[in-house]
Amino acid sequence: MYTCPGEAYPIDRAVHLGRMAAFYAKCRECPHRTDTGTLPPETLDQLAAVWKQSDFGVRFTAEGVTGIYRHQLTVADVRQLAAAFAETLPRNAMPTVLLAGDDRPFVPSLIAAAAEGLRWAGCRVIDVGISSAGCTAWAAAELQAQGAILIGNPSDEPRTIGLKFWGAGGVPLSDPGGLTRLRKALVLGINRPTRSYGPLERRTIEPDYLATLADRFYALRPLRVVLDTGCRSLVRGLRQLSGRVACEIYCVQDHPPAAIAHSPPLPRSAGRTGALGRLVHQRHAHFGLWIDGDGEACQAVDERGQPVAPEALVALLAEALEVVQVTGAEIVAPATREAVHAAMLRERSTLLADTGSRIWFAEPHPAPDALRLVATLLTALSRSDRPMSEALAASLEPAASSE
Secondary structure, X not given: OEOXXXXXXXXOHHHHHHHHHOOOHHHHHOOOOOOOOOOOHHHHHHHHHHHOOOOOOOEEOOOOEEXXXXXXXXXXXXXXHHHHHHHOOOOOOOOEEEEEEOOOOOHHHHHHHHHHHHHHOOOEEEEEEEOXXXXXXXXXXXXXXXXXXXXXXXXXXXXXXXXXXXXXXXXXXXXXXXXXXXXXXXXXXXXXXXXXOOOEEEOOOHHHHHHOOHHHOOOOOOOEEEEEEOOHHHHHHHHHHHHHOOOEEEEHHHOOHHHOOOOOOOOOOOOOHHHHHHHHHHOOOOEEEEEOOOOOEEEEEOOOOOEOOHHHHXXXXXXXXXXXXXXXXXXEOOOOHHHHHHHHHHHOOOEEEEOXXXXXXXXXXXXXXXXXXXXXXXXXXXXXOOOHXXXXXXXXXXXXXXX
């Protein structure tokens, strides 16, 4: 008989071999993994390649949990993480936790597992469906939830799962901070705080969230924008909002590489502004944006295809928001989302850039939100007929003269 690492019940050899063939995550640490039976050579080669990965298994980052679906992060892992997260929430009453995900076909099973873990731990779960990080944080604050989880994909890799967590009022959890408490809860073990199984409801939040941006889509220039992002909810929301104006939204992911003449496929990494700049120049666009798969981090290029410095972008956005003085317009030192959120409240900043390529807005609730950035940038560039490079230079002139 065999026993998988971390499990109390034994399994027979047939189940052991079946799990090996299915690339079961715990097989890498199993003392019986050398017993491969009649598994075909090609399967053994694939197993060896997977097992060489140094970050195999559930991996905590400074901003959440990440892993490859089924190989590194399983349905059972997500259920356990959700239950551990519930243990970190205040227990004055039944905690309310929002649950959201992206639009990939395997994500609903992970959302269901997270909901099961939260409900087992006595939480009231509100499933808000497909959502970006900005929309999730906004909804958590608006609905006064005690917590929120987004099962997304910040890396834009097809089978990579990323879990982000928020505390009460939409405060992001990072390590060190609230995420540290989650890791501790996993290590110490999960104690079921109540025998009551929490309720589950489904609610649509996107229309109310988009309504907070609708006033930005009025009397805009017919601007052409190139987007490189795997955050489909952001693209869908932007197209819905821009339907009343003459702006053209070109999303790289909607077009196969062969359809982009004289332009190579954009690499799967955050440092893709070079390829994005070439595409902006090719399509005579007014600017381009790379946005991560959760809709938080971003990098901009102007109409010439040149990268835009975050502090210049913040200065231009401040003009559109009619902010007289922007506290912390420079890149702030704290790298984690939780630390930046605290700094923003402490300094009473209206607009902020951080070292993670995120632009933070104080209103309606402090959060990095790339869709709000695009909407505000469209407003800023519609204040005149100047190209983006000139508008950026002009926005920095008052700061330069004051020095």
